Amino acid sequence: MPPRCLTGDVISQTAFGSSYLEGRRIFQLQTEQIGRFMAAVSKIMIPGYMSFPTKNNRRMHQINNEIESILRGIIAKRMQAIQEGESTKDDLLGLLLESNMTDTDENGQSTLGMSADEVMEECKLFYFAGMETTSILLTWTMIVLSMHPEWQDRAREEVLGLFGKHKLGYEGVNRLKIVTMILYEVLRLYPPATAFTRKTYKKIEIGGITYPAGVMFEMPVLYIHHDTDIWGEDVHQFNPDRFAEGISKASKDPGAFFPFGWGPRICIGQNFALLEAKMALCMILQRFEFELAPSYTHTPHSVMMLRPMHGAPIRLHTISS
Numbered sequence: 001m002p003p004r005c006l007t008g009d010v011i012s013q014t015a016f017g018s019s020y021l022e023g024r025r026i027f028q029l030q031t032e033q034i035g036r037f038m039a040a041v042s043k044i045m046i047p048g049y050m051s052f053p054t055k056n057n058r059r060m061h062q063i064n065n066e067i068e069s070i071l072r073g074i075i076a077k078r079m080q081a082i083q084e085g086e087s088t089k090d091d092l093l094g095l096l097l098e099s100n101m102t103d104t105d106e107n108g109q110s111t112l113g114m115s116a117d118e119v120m121e122e123c124k125l126f127y128f129a130g131m132e133t134t135s136i137l138l139t140w141t142m143i144v145l146s147m148h149p150e151w152q153d154r155a156r157e158e159v160l161g162l163f164g165k166h167k168l169g170y171e172g173v174n175r176l177k178i179v180t181m182i183l184y185e186v187l188r189l190y191p192p193a194t195a196f197t198r199k200t201y202k203k204i205e206i207g208g209i210t211y212p213a214g215v216m217f218e219m220p221v222l223y224i225h226h227d228t229d230i231w232g233e234d235v236h237q238f239n240p241d242r243f244a245e246g247i248s249k250a251s252k253d254p255g256a257f258f259p260f261g262w263g264p265r266i267c268i269g270q271n272f273a274l275l276e277a278k279m280a281l282c283m284i285l286q287r288f289e290f291e292l293a294p295s296y297t298h299t300p301h302s303v304m305m306l307r308p309m310h311g312a313p314i315r316l317h318t319i320s321s
């Protein structure tokens with residue numbers, strides 16, 4: 001199963017719970033949407049081009065309509081069930097709707113909570129923000145562990161030592177040290193989100209320069225994660241040991257590792273993503289040894305996110321018990 005199917009299934013289940021299959025259709029459509037969007041932005045950069053009635057843009061519009069119509073159906077069905085006294089389910093949609101329904105006026109319109117459209121947008125955002133990123137992290141991890149079999153062995157040793165071939169336990173997952181160091185080092189070398197932006201809301205001085213309100217800054221995650229002055233001469237090498245004493249001691253600047261962003265808008269799903277990546281990696285390591293197929297070419301490519309440009313053909317060999 002490609003990592004994207006796994007992370008798509010996980011977010012479908014956690015976002016929509018019982019409506020998982022309907023959720024999965026949305027995610028399939030959004031996967032097509034991402035592909036089409038990337039094809040469009042990597043070809044041409046004319047302002048407004050995305051609204052031209054090209055075949056690609058028309059299909060993207062169609063996909064968006066279909067996604068919204070499925071989501072409206074899921075939300076309406078769940079709201080009706082809640083109104084009929086069914087308990088809100090323990091998934092993202094249930095939690096969003098619950099918050100929505102506690103603050104409604106006499107007409108049933110949300111006052112403090114979110115509108116149905118906002119709930120829908122949140123559901124869409126969680127997919128975009130959550131599925132692709134974690135799948136890319138898993139993909140790079142498998143690539144890097146194929147290139148460094150000694151680290152693959154160390155990680156497997158740790159996993160088998162903690163769980164054997166048995167089902168993973170939450171407590172055990174929290175005790176994973178080598179696997180955590182590996183994931184951090186992969187996130188340093190190949191951060192799925194290579195940059196994010198911040199806008200000044202008032203006049204501000206940074207590094208001796210005064211900026212007015214409304215200036216957009218790009219925070220270059222990839223660039224800072226590869227800065228020799230911060231990380232040392234081996235900055236381009238895969239060396240999980242640098243994280244042996246935690247993130248703050250891994251570099252000369254404790255704030256230099258920020259694959260999930262920073263500040264009040266830091267990634268809301270970072271713990272979820274790391275837990276998911278750890279569990280998926282442990283389950284793979286328990287069952288398989290893996291290596292890169294000869295056709296693999298190492299070409300990190302950043303359009304929206306940092307991916308292996310020509311995919312990641314990986315050979316899995318079942319470990320006999």
Ligand code: HEM
Pocket residue numbers: 125126129130131133134137191192193196197259260261262263264265266267268269270272273
């Ligand atoms: C390896 C996996 C992931 C990476 C590298 C990642 C990275 C990021 C980054 C860089 C941001 C922008 C933060 C900022 O502006 O400071 C972000 C925001 C966000 N992420 Fe993630 N993310 C990951 C997984 C997830 C998952 C699994 C979810 C949901 C379950 C998620 C939900 C979100 C949301 C909702 C936001 C917007 C937060 C806001 O604007 O307040 N992310 N993520």
